[in-house]
Amino acid sequence: MAEEHGHEFILEIPEFEHLSYEVEEGIALVTLRRPEALNALSQDLLRELAEVAEVLAQDPEARVAIFTGEGKAFAAGADLKEIAAIKDPFMAREYALLGQQVFSEIAALPIPTIAAINGYALGGGLELALACDLRVAATGARLGLPEVGLGLIPGFGGTQRLPRLIGRGRALDLIFTGRHVTAEEALSMGLVNRVGEDALEEARKLAEKILKNAPIALALAKESVVRGEGLDLAEALEIEADLFGYAAATEDMKEGVRAFLEKRPPNFKGE
Numbered sequence: 001m002a003e004e005h006g007h008e009f010i011l012e013i014p015e016f017e018h019l020s021y022e023v024e025e026g027i028a029l030v031t032l033r034r035p036e037a038l039n040a041l042s043q044d045l046l047r048e049l050a051e052v053a054e055v056l057a058q059d060p061e062a063r064v065a066i067f068t069g070e071g072k073a074f075a076a077g078a079d080l081k082e083i084a085a086i087k088d089p090f091m092a093r094e095y096a097l098l099g100q101q102v103f104s105e106i107a108a109l110p111i112p113t114i115a116a117i118n119g120y121a122l123g124g125g126l127e128l129a130l131a132c133d134l135r136v137a138a139t140g141a142r143l144g145l146p147e148v149g150l151g152l153i154p155g156f157g158g159t160q161r162l163p164r165l166i167g168r169g170r171a172l173d174l175i176f177t178g179r180h181v182t183a184e185e186a187l188s189m190g191l192v193n194r195v196g197e198d199a200l201e202e203a204r205k206l207a208e209k210i211l212k213n214a215p216i217a218l219a220l221a222k223e224s225v226v227r228g229e230g231l232d233l234a235e236a237l238e239i240e241a242d243l244f245g246y247a248a249a250t251e252d253m254k255e256g257v258r259a260f261l262e263k264r265p266p267n268f269k270g271e
């Protein structure tokens with residue numbers, strides 16, 4: 001996907017069918033584009049999300065990524081037509097593993113990611129939003145994990161990422177009832193970080209605030225949080241101290257501290 005020509009680094013962006021990818025002023029925008037099926041996550045769309053994650057990990061222009069959906073949904077879940085065609089538990093397991101793998105790649109991206117939840121985020125759609133670092137919802141958005149009403153369970157990370165984010169009790173409320181919550185309720189339970197009239201506009205505002213900060217420090221802060229999950233506190237604190245050491249060795253750290261002392265805004269270069 002990426003080639004070196006002399007010293008020039010050329011990133012080839014694949015042709016996508018079910019999503020679009022654009023980058024403007026440091027913000028990469030990934031838009032799911034299957035509005036006729038409320039952006040249901042078909043296997044083809046999941047594979048394109050894996051490809052876009054690979055692009056995001058390499059694109060030097062992409063400093064924050066926003067994921068959103070075209071039309072009235074962010075994503076209405078895994079594609080139920082494809083689920084209906086699953087013949088045995090082994091195929092179903094492979095299906096879950098595909099979604100989990102793609103969302104884990106998104107969760108591990110070295111840049112901050114934001115889900116701009118413009119409408120329905122249900123089942124696998126909410127699980128995609130959970131794989132992002134931050135979630136911003138439109139006032140009219142509806143979020144939920146309705147899988148048990150279909151005889152399924154959340155299988156793209158929902159049973160793991162949701163309790164880690166909002167706590168076991170609140171997560172099991174959503175998982176057992178399958179109910180749709182409003183953006184306001186999602187905000188009150190910590191499921192989303194912000195609510196606004198227009199999710200994308202609100203997400204862009206958030207991205208712009210993030211972009212004012214030092215890029216390497218952002219990557220290291222995320223790495224510290226991600227690597228610390230699942231470790232005991234002492235081990236996780238060691239990782240934090242190591243990464244603090246890396247951050248302190250950057251030119252941007254010198255610039256940030258100098259700018260503070262000189263009472264001016266910093267000019268970070270990502271070095």
Ligand SMILES: C/C=C/C(=O)SCCNC(=O)CCNC(=O)[C@H](O)C(C)(C)COP(=O)(O)OP(=O)(O)OC[C@H]1O[C@@H](n2cnc3c(N)ncnc32)[C@H](O)[C@@H]1OP(=O)(O)O
Pocket residue numbers: 036037038040041076077078079080081096099120122123124125146147150152153154155156
């Ligand atoms: C591991 C992960 C597992 C999962 O994610 S399981 C799936 C979990 N998701 C769901 O159960 C949500 C399913 N969708 C719905 O409940 C409803 O939709 C909504 C409440 C989101 C919206 O309802 P309304 O406004 O009446 O729209 P509409 O006519 O139902 O949908 C428009 C078109 O979109 C298709 N569609 C919606 N969701 C899915 C889906 N998840 N998989 C495949 N297609 C979907 C429909 O069938 C229909 O299509 P047509 O116009 O051809 O009838």
